[in-house]
Amino acid sequence: MEKIYAAAVRRxxxxxVYIELKFERxxxxxxxxxxxxxISVTMSTGVYGLLGPNGAGKTTxxxxxxxxxxxxxxxxxxxxxxxxxxxxxxxxxxxxLPQEISFYSNFTGRDxxxxxxxxxxxxxxxxxxxxxELAYHVGLQNDLKRQCRTYSGGMQRRLGIAQxxxxxPEILILDEPTAGLDPLERVKxxxxxxxxxxxxxxxxxxxxxxxxxxxxxxxxxxxxGVIQHMHIREEYIKMAxxxxxxxxxxxxxxxxxxxxxxxxxxxxxxxxxxxxxxDEGKPFADAVQTAPTLEDVYLYxxxxxxxxTRR
Amino acid sequence: MSxxxxxxxxxxxxxxxxxxxxxxxxxYSVIGFxxxxxxxxxxxxxxxxxxxxxxxxxxIDAEKAEKSKTVYDEITARYGTxxxxxxxxxxxxxxxxxxxxxxxxxxxxxxxxxGTPPESNEEVYGINAxxxxxxxxxxxxxxxxxxxxKLCYSLQKLIALDEPEFVNILLWENxxxxxxxxxxxxxxxxxxxxxxxxxxxxERSSGMDNLILSSRHGRRKIVxxxxxxxxxxxxVIVMVYLIATFVFGFLPHASLHGWDAAIQSIPExxxxxxxxxxxxxxxxxxxxxxxxGAVYSIIISLISSRMKNQMxxxxxxxxxxxxxxxxxxxxxxxxxxxxxIIDFGLANVTLIKEVFGGYKVFNVCGSIVSYPIxxxxxxxxxxxxxxxxxxxxxxxxxxx
Numbered sequence: 002m003e004k005i006y007a008a009a010v011r012r013x014x015x016x017x018v019y020i021e022l023k024f025e026r027x028x029x030x031x032x033x034x035x036x037x038x039x040i041s042v043t044m045s046t047g048v049y050g051l052l053g054p055n056g057a058g059k060t061t062x063x064x065x066x067x068x069x070x071x072x073x074x075x076x077x078x079x080x081x082x083x084x085x086x087x088x089x090x091x092x093x094x095x096x097x098l099p100q101e102i103s104f105y106s107n108f109t110g111r112d113x114x115x116x117x118x119x120x121x122x123x124x125x126x127x128x129x130x131x132x133x134e135l136a137y138h139v140g141l142q143n144d145l146k147r148q149c150r151t152y153s154g155g156m157q158r159r160l161g162i163a164q165x166x167x168x169x170p171e172i173l174i175l176d177e178p179t180a181g182l183d184p185l186e187r188v189k190x191x192x193x194x195x196x197x198x199x200x201x202x203x204x205x206x207x208x209x210x211x212x213x214x215x216x217x218x219x220x221x222x223x224x225x226g227v228i229q230h231m232h233i234r235e236e237y238i239k240m241a242x243x244x245x246x247x248x249x250x251x252x253x254x255x256x257x258x259x260x261x262x263x264x265x266x267x268x269x270x271x272x273x274x275x276x277x278x279x280d281e282g283k284p285f286a287d288a289v290q291t292a293p294t295l296e297d298v299y300l301y302x303x304x305x306x307x308x309x310t311r312r
Numbered sequence: 313m314s315x316x317x318x319x320x321x322x323x324x325x326x327x328x329x330x331x332x333x334x335x336x337x338x339x340y341s342v343i344g345f346x347x348x349x350x351x352x353x354x355x356x357x358x359x360x361x362x363x364x365x366x367x368x369x370x371x372i373d374a375e376k377a378e379k380s381k382t383v384y385d386e387i388t389a390r391y392g393t394x395x396x397x398x399x400x401x402x403x404x405x406x407x408x409x410x411x412x413x414x415x416x417x418x419x420x421x422x423x424x425x426x427g428t429p430p431e432s433n434e435e436v437y438g439i440n441a442x443x444x445x446x447x448x449x450x451x452x453x454x455x456x457x458x459x460x461x462k463l464c465y466s467l468q469k470l471i472a473l474d475e476p477e478f479v480n481i482l483l484w485e486n487x488x489x490x491x492x493x494x495x496x497x498x499x500x501x502x503x504x505x506x507x508x509x510x511x512x513x514x515e516r517s518s519g520m521d522n523l524i525l526s527s528r529h530g531r532r533k534i535v536x537x538x539x540x541x542x543x544x545x546x547x548v549i550v551m552v553y554l555i556a557t558f559v560f561g562f563l564p565h566a567s568l569h570g571w572d573a574a575i576q577s578i579p580e581x582x583x584x585x586x587x588x589x590x591x592x593x594x595x596x597x598x599x600x601x602x603x604x605g606a607v608y609s610i611i612i613s614l615i616s617s618r619m620k621n622q623m624x625x626x627x628x629x630x631x632x633x634x635x636x637x638x639x640x641x642x643x644x645x646x647x648x649x650x651x652x653i654i655d656f657g658l659a660n661v662t663l664i665k666e667v668f669g670g671y672k673v674f675n676v677c678g679s680i681v682s683y684p685i686x687x688x689x690x691x692x693x694x695x696x697x698x699x700x701x702x703x704x705x706x707x708x709x710x711x712x
Binding site: 031064067068069070071088089092093095097099101102103104105107112115116117119120121122164174 | 314315318321322326327328514518519520521522523524525526527528529530531532533534708710711712
């Protein structure tokens, strides 16, 4: 961790502290399906979480931001310049971890990172140093000589994270970075991103709410190709302030009840189910109100609020 | 390591490709060795022929020609006139090899002197035939036509080349058969298509496009690196073919006899208008194969850059290679209309026999341009356009 901090601090002298990335009415269609609808959002330094159900348009938004996909209409401005027109200059600032990581069959972990460094135009000596540093931080220092195809899913993910961080990018785009990681690795990953994000823009798309809950400065909730909300965590908590309840019920009652309610958690205690319910009104007389988590808010927005209000 | 080194590793310097190259080298060696055996029989037969032919080398001798014709007539009476049948029946007898070769040589001399008969539909060839055709055009007042210029050019070239001479050139004949005919396309260009086809397509099928296209050098420098690696890979595979067929065609007989003769001594190149010595022509042929292999590889790269998987790229590359073979099989009236496609299709221009074996010329703004120069120009345009489209394609490529 110290090394990551140190590298960030060393490079800070050379960095601008403020970065701005602005989506201006960005739309994207796949044939007749509108995947992104007039997205307008401005991001600056800090960690941004992007949450949303499958098919919300998160990956499309991220691909456009990583410049591997072009919008049909609208544009993205990086410090006021269209990223399509500045091309290489913009991509030199970007680190991107795609949702699905691929490897060449004959490449080792080191080959993969060296190839990525060559693609990013890094100097050899600097690249070598960074590879050693990042391999250590993602726990792959003893596996770099192995062929990538022999890596487990979690190791491939960690290698992908190292690749994205390789050139200390100003803009770090991570699509489902923690898929396949065990809890310890996920915590470690969050810490790396937190330490790293000091003077950078990090966009982290995920299904796992807890991944962004504590490290994201702002969280975007996306559905049907639209960013429905963009707030800080506390504002989201306020949104569902009086909507989370704890209810005790039998297992039989739960089976009947769960099809007509939004339930965020169930804990079995001495044969009784303690159910966490999302509801704007008190669902049962004995229900006890409790403080919402971000996961509750996610369910409140995407499962509770009427669909027509979100479209 | 630079991007070029990585691309070279992906395409060429990896275990699978090295094994493929070793297998190809072994195959080419067997081809080089076995074709020379087919042409000249055993090493003893060749040595015997080499000794006997020494007395026959040089300008045509009417007495020897008559003697050879008698032997040849006996052979054809027994085995028929099919050239393969004759070749098989004589390959272990130095005397009959010599008789048949000398008879063929005397026919070439006759062709040089008298050429195509007036009633022939072929292009006019031969000193006398050219003279008479030129006289006809002069009488008709067609001195300013391209046809007249072409005939004068041919006559001038033919006189400068002088009459063919007899030389023991069997091993070189075998070499140029291996290098310049359809077998080369099957043995060399088809494996080349398989080798080069993944160059861009693999990024799509493997999903590495995400990483490449989002990187600083993923739109331009990567293309340069890939194209350079394609050129290196194609040169290496062509060199493997050239070296294996050369070494194993000559090595068993330990002779390079005939290396200094004119290429007109080789039956297939008897009508060539180029004044190359055999060794010079070997160098030119090698360079031609490297050049056409490189152009074909760039075209395969273009196809690969537009395909989602490498097998589609291989299929289309092979279709493009052989499309003019199919076209050439059409009727004469169709061929006349699509002659440029046939002339500059890859199946033709990759064959040195087609390009250097005749005296085809083109009318470019009234000037006479030879087939090789025209082919270099056309292939150069193909290559430049392909490279341009590859860069453009990568610039606008997206990952859905």
